[in-house]
Amino acid sequence: MTAPFGARLAEAVAARGSLCVGIDPHPNLLDAWGLPRDAAGLERFALTCVEALAGEVSMLKPQSAFFEAYGSKGVAVLERVIAESQAAGALVLLDVKRGDIGSTMAAYAQAYLAEGSPLAADAVTLSPYLGFGSLAPALDEAERTGRGVFVLALTSNPEGASVQRAVADGRSVAQAVVDAAADRNSGAAPLGGVGLVVGATIGETGVDLSRLNGPILAPGVGAQGAGAADLARLFGPDPRHVLPTSSRDVLRHGPDPAALRSAALRVRDALAAAAR
Numbered sequence: 001m002t003a004p005f006g007a008r009l010a011e012a013v014a015a016r017g018s019l020c021v022g023i024d025p026h027p028n029l030l031d032a033w034g035l036p037r038d039a040a041g042l043e044r045f046a047l048t049c050v051e052a053l054a055g056e057v058s059m060l061k062p063q064s065a066f067f068e069a070y071g072s073k074g075v076a077v078l079e080r081v082i083a084e085s086q087a088a089g090a091l092v093l094l095d096v097k098r099g100d101i102g103s104t105m106a107a108y109a110q111a112y113l114a115e116g117s118p119l120a121a122d123a124v125t126l127s128p129y130l131g132f133g134s135l136a137p138a139l140d141e142a143e144r145t146g147r148g149v150f151v152l153a154l155t156s157n158p159e160g161a162s163v164q165r166a167v168a169d170g171r172s173v174a175q176a177v178v179d180a181a182a183d184r185n186s187g188a189a190p191l192g193g194v195g196l197v198v199g200a201t202i203g204e205t206g207v208d209l210s211r212l213n214g215p216i217l218a219p220g221v222g223a224q225g226a227g228a229a230d231l232a233r234l235f236g237p238d239p240r241h242v243l244p245t246s247s248r249d250v251l252r253h254g255p256d257p258a259a260l261r262s263a264a265l266r267v268r269d270a271l272a273a274a275a276r
């Protein structure tokens with residue numbers, strides 16, 4: 001029986017730090033690395049990231065769209081990225097941002113969270129904007145298999161606020177997402193498996209995260225302009241369960257695996273030092 005995701009994540013962060021590195025094979029990064037914009041280039045790029053990083057950071061976050069762009073060959077590379085990252089000791093958060101009616105959500109849960117599925121990761125990103133309750137099949141499957149989810153609450157892009165900060169029944173939509181996640185995590189120790197995404201770029205959260213009892217993924221570090229000061233302002237003096245995540249700002253240091261690795265460790269250690 002696999003340990004619950006919250007426990008596995010807490011252990012990984014204690015051993016390897018809280019930085020999550022995104023594997024986002026943008027076509028212009030393939031160019032910069034001297035690789036062709038095809039499935040072979042994608043494979044070289046992604047597996048170099050795994051070789052450089054999977055033995056060092058607590059979590060890797062492949063962005064599915066950049067793999068899907070190459071069709072079945074790209075998805076096959078994604079399967080290898082998941083398996084080889086896990087074999088090297090990293091947790092894998094598959095960034096797919098899924099959200100659908102409950103019956104279809106059950107199929108997504110089978111694809112990404114069920115034992116034995118070729119694309120099963122340690123966690124996935126989910127969008128709650130068909131209603132948090134529609135995510136239940138994925139949350140249930142994740143709980144059953146010791147996996148996690150990260151639900152979009154306050155995204156790092158400027159367009160997100162118009163939906164997420166809208167107020168209904170006296171609280172913002174984002175606060176309703178936070179509260180629903182907190183209810184699912186209630187009583188879990190050391191940490192529940194229902195995480196949230198809160199962009200590091202958003203200025204102020206405007207929500208009460210104190211009851212969450214789950215991890216927070218904080219994208220927007222580096223290429224989108226956020227840094228240690230933003231993390232401190234948003235999450236306060238005890239950011240234990242906050243996982244900053246950065247993609248392009250680390251990946252631009254490739255293709256040399258050693259340079260890529262030292263860039264990731266530099267970002268990780270600088271953020272950790274600033275949080276102390």
Ligand SMILES: O=C(O)c1cc(=O)[nH]c(=O)n1[C@@H]1O[C@H](COP(=O)(O)O)[C@@H](O)[C@H]1O
Pocket residue numbers: 022024063095125154155156157197198199219220221222223224245246247248249
């Ligand atoms: O869920 C995410 O990972 C995510 C949520 C969000 O609010 N903002 C956001 O940028 N992301 C993802 O995080 C990564 C950010 O990449 P960089 O801007 O290159 O660090 C991309 O893969 C985005 O899809």
